[in-house]
Amino acid sequence: MPLVAMRQLLDEAAKGGYGVGAFNVNNMEQIQAIMEAARETQSPVIIQASRGARAYSQDRFLYHLMIAATEVYPEIPVVLHLDHGNSPATCKSAIEMGFTSVMMDGSLMEDGKTPSSYEYNVRVTREVVAMAHAKGVTVEAEIGCLGGIEDGHGAGGSGMEHLTDPAQAEQFVKDTNCDALAIAIGTSHGAYKFTKKPDGSVLKMDVLIEIHKRLPKTHLVMHGSSSVPKELQDIINQYGGKLKPTWGVPVEEIQLGIRNGVRKINVDTDNRLAITGAIRKVFMESPEKFDPRDYLKPAREAMKKVVMQRMIEFGQAGHAKDFTPIPLAEMAEMYKKELATA
Numbered sequence: 001m002p003l004v005a006m007r008q009l010l011d012e013a014a015k016g017g018y019g020v021g022a023f024n025v026n027n028m029e030q031i032q033a034i035m036e037a038a039r040e041t042q043s044p045v046i047i048q049a050s051r052g053a054r055a056y057s058q059d060r061f062l063y064h065l066m067i068a069a070t071e072v073y074p075e076i077p078v079v080l081h082l083d084h085g086n087s088p089a090t091c092k093s094a095i096e097m098g099f100t101s102v103m104m105d106g107s108l109m110e111d112g113k114t115p116s117s118y119e120y121n122v123r124v125t126r127e128v129v130a131m132a133h134a135k136g137v138t139v140e141a142e143i144g145c146l147g148g149i150e151d152g153h154g155a156g157g158s159g160m161e162h163l164t165d166p167a168q169a170e171q172f173v174k175d176t177n178c179d180a181l182a183i184a185i186g187t188s189h190g191a192y193k194f195t196k197k198p199d200g201s202v203l204k205m206d207v208l209i210e211i212h213k214r215l216p217k218t219h220l221v222m223h224g225s226s227s228v229p230k231e232l233q234d235i236i237n238q239y240g241g242k243l244k245p246t247w248g249v250p251v252e253e254i255q256l257g258i259r260n261g262v263r264k265i266n267v268d269t270d271n272r273l274a275i276t277g278a279i280r281k282v283f284m285e286s287p288e289k290f291d292p293r294d295y296l297k298p299a300r301e302a303m304k305k306v307v308m309q310r311m312i313e314f315g316q317a318g319h320a321k322d323f324t325p326i327p328l329a330e331m332a333e334m335y336k337k338e339l340a341t342a
Ligand SMILES: [Zn+2]
Pocket: 084, 146, 189, 223, 224, 266
């Protein structure tokens, strides 16, 4: 089947009361790992690429790998989503290339680092919503800023500095008509999210619940939501790595989020850890090997295992065949009608 609009996937997830993992990719092995996991668990899935990933893969390679994924796995509904678009121009280039969903992150200025004003965020998000919806493409927006920096993008800091204000989130969705909303509840991008297992003082699930109460129909997105499991850290360190002890977002907290309106969960770090651990193991145990397949195959397998586990934990497993994909042109018509009746 062709690439699917994210709005439809998230609407289905809301009906079914589950969440959908959004996994970042840069290369063929990562796309294959996700698609294999989706096939094995019969999951609809979101594959996302950051600006860094688009630059790394020269855009066209990534796009054609994704088309290959839809050909090789025709039974799996898959969304191609732009992660953290920094400007309407970046979103426009993604839409033109065939992404079926874009994130306009107007919580930061175009440099991807400086927190912006509410007015700026509304203006750029509205611009992208108009452009994307006309083509049936989904828009994710962000209000409040996550901590940390990844791929050169992020406000830095601890994640506690720019938490989302629930009243402002409610106004923002009214002002922009975005399809999905990323919120800041204390999480950060990258591996170093928390210095101990997070409790309610640093992971503000109460803020999330309050936002869901005010916006029961909006699909909420948890960014920086790798769980950073100790087993994956240990494999890296056992085979010569030097990761400092760190904690991610526990799966049970994500599941609490899913019961409170979270429909998209971004996971990147866990997959990076799995890949690196598997490669380090081969290098240490078999230093005579030099065929890239000798370490890329176990790396792909390790990532597939993590992705499968998340698909089961988030509840998307078993839902691949629940619905028939709506063509983007029909999605565009739906948005037109929504506007007319608003
Ligand atoms: Zn993010």
